[in-house]
Amino acid sequence: MSDLDFLSLEKLTLAYGDSIAVKELDLSIRKGELVAFLGPSGCGKTTTMRAIAGLLAPASGRIRLDGADITRVSANRRSVGLVFQSYALFPHLSVFENVAFGLRLKKLPAADIEKRVNAGLKSVGLTSFASRKPAELSGGQQQRVALARSMVMEPKVLLLDEPLSNLDARLRLEMRTELQRVQKETGVTMIFVTHDQGEALSLADRIVVMKGGTIEQIGTPEEIYNRPASAFVADFVGFENIFELSGGKLKAANGLAELPGPVPSAAGLAWRPRMVTLGSGPFRGTVRGASFSGDSREYLLDTPLGPIKAEIDASLPAHAPDTELAFDLPVEKAAELKRFG
Amino acid sequence: MIQRLFAPFALFLVIGFLIGPFLIIVAASFSAGETLAFPPQGFSLRWIAKVFTVESFRDSFATSMMLAIGGTFCALVLGIPAAYAMSRYKLPLSETVRTIVSAPVIVPGIIVGLALLRYFVVPFGIGITPALFLAHTALVLPYAVRVVSASLANLRSDIEEAAVLLGSSRLGAFFRVVLPNIRGGILSAFILGFVTSFNQVPVSLFLSGPGVRTLPIDMIAYMEIVFDPSVAALSSLLAFMSIGIVFLAERFLGFSRYV
Numbered sequence: 001m002s003d004l005d006f007l008s009l010e011k012l013t014l015a016y017g018d019s020i021a022v023k024e025l026d027l028s029i030r031k032g033e034l035v036a037f038l039g040p041s042g043c044g045k046t047t048t049m050r051a052i053a054g055l056l057a058p059a060s061g062r063i064r065l066d067g068a069d070i071t072r073v074s075a076n077r078r079s080v081g082l083v084f085q086s087y088a089l090f091p092h093l094s095v096f097e098n099v100a101f102g103l104r105l106k107k108l109p110a111a112d113i114e115k116r117v118n119a120g121l122k123s124v125g126l127t128s129f130a131s132r133k134p135a136e137l138s139g140g141q142q143q144r145v146a147l148a149r150s151m152v153m154e155p156k157v158l159l160l161d162e163p164l165s166n167l168d169a170r171l172r173l174e175m176r177t178e179l180q181r182v183q184k185e186t187g188v189t190m191i192f193v194t195h196d197q198g199e200a201l202s203l204a205d206r207i208v209v210m211k212g213g214t215i216e217q218i219g220t221p222e223e224i225y226n227r228p229a230s231a232f233v234a235d236f237v238g239f240e241n242i243f244e245l246s247g248g249k250l251k252a253a254n255g256l257a258e259l260p261g262p263v264p265s266a267a268g269l270a271w272r273p274r275m276v277t278l279g280s281g282p283f284r285g286t287v288r289g290a291s292f293s294g295d296s297r298e299y300l301l302d303t304p305l306g307p308i309k310a311e312i313d314a315s316l317p318a319h320a321p322d323t324e325l326a327f328d329l330p331v332e333k334a335a336e337l338k339r340f341g
Numbered sequence: 342m343i344q345r346l347f348a349p350f351a352l353f354l355v356i357g358f359l360i361g362p363f364l365i366i367v368a369a370s371f372s373a374g375e376t377l378a379f380p381p382q383g384f385s386l387r388w389i390a391k392v393f394t395v396e397s398f399r400d401s402f403a404t405s406m407m408l409a410i411g412g413t414f415c416a417l418v419l420g421i422p423a424a425y426a427m428s429r430y431k432l433p434l435s436e437t438v439r440t441i442v443s444a445p446v447i448v449p450g451i452i453v454g455l456a457l458l459r460y461f462v463v464p465f466g467i468g469i470t471p472a473l474f475l476a477h478t479a480l481v482l483p484y485a486v487r488v489v490s491a492s493l494a495n496l497r498s499d500i501e502e503a504a505v506l507l508g509s510s511r512l513g514a515f516f517r518v519v520l521p522n523i524r525g526g527i528l529s530a531f532i533l534g535f536v537t538s539f540n541q542v543p544v545s546l547f548l549s550g551p552g553v554r555t556l557p558i559d560m561i562a563y564m565e566i567v568f569d570p571s572v573a574a575l576s577s578l579l580a581f582m583s584i585g586i587v588f589l590a591e592r593f594l595g596f597s598r599y600v
Contacts, residue, residue: 055502075505088503091496092521101517102507146503153507 005064006031006189007052007157012061014047014213021047022213024061029206032187034180036194036204038224038236044213045193049159052191053082066156081150085161087142089134095121095145096130102153120148123185124178140171144178151182160192164199176203197237201225209233230339231268239270240309241329244340250329253306257283261331268337271329273298273311278319281328287319301327363580370574377570388574398575401559404473405539408555412477413485413534417527419478420485425519427486428493439486446483450543453480458547469550476544481534488533492526493519532590536583 005028014022022044029035037045050056052063054075062071070078089098099120103113121127124144134142143163150158163179164172180203183190194200200207201221209216209224209232217229228234231242248263249256260282263269278299285303297318301308310327319325365379373383392398423442427435445453453476462472496519504514520527545555554562556579564572 053502053506055505075502076508076510078506080506082503082506084499084503086497086499088497088499090500090504090518090522092518092524101504105508105513149503149507 003031004028006033006066007191008062008064009048009052010062010064012048012051012063013059014044014051014056015059016047020059020213022051025213025215027208027215027218029189029191031189032183034183034190034192034203034205036192036200036207037210038194038197038200038207039210039216040195040236042212043210045195045210046161047213048210049082049161049191049193052157053080053159054078055082079153079156081153081155081158083143083146083150083158083160083163085163085166087134087139087146089142089145089149091134093133094130095126095132095134095137098134098145099149099152101149116152120152123151123182124148139166140175143167143175147178147182151186151188154186155188157189157191160190162194163192164203165194165196179203201237209236226335228270228335228337231270231337234268234270234335234337239272239335241271241273241276242268242337243270243305244268250305252304254304257305259329259331263331264336266336266338267340269329269331269334270337271334273309275330275333276308276310277328277330278310278312278325279327281326283327283329284324285327287321287323287325290319290321299325301325303327366573366580367577369570370577372570372573374570376568377564377573381570388570389578391569391571392575392578395563395571397554397559397563398556401554401556404470404553405556408473408477409535409538412474412538413481413531415474415478416481416485416534417489417530420482420530421489421527424486424489424493425515428490429498442486443483445480450480450541451547454544454547457544462548469548469553472548473545473553473555476548477538477541480541480544481538484533484537485530488530489523489526492523492529496522528590532586535586539579539583 007029009025009027012022012025012027013020014025025044025048037048039045047056051058054070054073058071062069064070065078065080090101093101096117099117100113103116108116118127118130121130124147126141126144126148129137129141129145134145137145143166160179164175167175176199179190179192182188192199192203201224204221206218206220207224208218211232217224217233219227219229224233225237228237228239231244234242244251245263245266245268246256248265249258250269274296283303283305285301285305285308287299288302288307289300291298292314294314296311296314297316298309298311299319301310308327308329368381369377369379370388371384371386372378372381372388373385374381420442423438426432427439432438457472457476461467467475500518500522501511501514504518505511509517540557541555542557542561545558546561549555549558556575560572560575
């Protein structure tokens, strides 16, 4: 074991009864890394997280953590923390007792417990709330209690289920900063599950994009954002014009379309609306819809290739609906997809 | 206009109908006369005092208390795990079980009592006290399951997983985070069960026997022989006991949230 595979999933298959949720998943996570599991609901990201926590026994495969096989280790002996999406605070206990819960089970001396709980509460800025009940806290405060409750246990891996989705915009930024700070200060390995690409891009060191129980792509936020490996990932990170390639030509609605210039040997090409050139080029389309979003305008074009979305600066003159426009899909800007589907 | 006159009148009638008999019994128990009558003849505390001197009342009170406390306790010991299992796991027959468990509430007590006597107590030669005990446990079980189910439904199940991830065992999580959070529901179920058992007549009527009677059965038997106001006095005392229990429960536990 090296720090490179601090946590590794080997051919992990997870199932609920007869339905397979995750299929032969292989993944290595470095020590101290902040990893996002990104994907739509039903992609297996939460299931995988629950398996790492020990709340779901794998149908087959192994989970290794810090050199030990923990596949059959029960959830209460794994040193894995989990911050639930609903926070799952104990309603009958005070904030202090919530954070102390795990330490009391460890039968630590009372003075130790008090010291660690106070340090934990201090680190999330909730010292003055120690005697409150969870119901008396806001959602953001409850989440910080849940974070402190997991962190005082000094877990080897901290899992977070949709950590930002229940928070409003301002708190989201605050929590994001908080999570990054905790991660840098303690060096804990963190995995969080999200369906929001923005969350994953802004927070993670590395993103694991999942679909239908398998990994679509693993990469840094830049790689995922700029070089999606498949049409699915491209679509997920905002490439709205995606075409399959066949013999150097685009598979379009009207058959195969020739692209000007050399075409790379990829399974497909994808353009963000921003990357489409509007006003010149070999293709023609009719404006069907337009939306103004402050900085830019987005147009939906009806073209022989199929619908095309293009975005241009709002400072440029607007195009009226039903205008016919020339446009180009510049090959040099396109993301090259290794797989299509 | 008619509505404004009629509404208070209707309210008065309903309340009168509900509380009237109780007020009559209370008034009758302070009577100075020799027979149970209303309006009471004079005022005295002699019949209230007499209640405590009737030996069969003391015995049957003890029997009823034992059945109400013990039976309800057993019903909870059976009912809490049942309610928990039905709320947390998708069991194949849980709806059926829920219905069967509710049967003693739906089926008339006369039938339950007769059936228990004819097909259970007599053929198996079960003693009076154990038979009463089993019957009362079964009668209270539906309340235990229902009330505890209601409070479990309000409790998120992920707190148990949270407890496990913090180092607790599954069973430990049940005792550390589930039980404390349904405490109010359990106490409510206990009170409801206690009152149901204590006031139970038809089933106990069939199962009571020589020397062992529940208090309500004993009161009926007493009235058949002696028609003095002591039965009214005893009824008043029991009613005040029930009111006191429910009042305390409401005051400290918010009883009405669970029932």
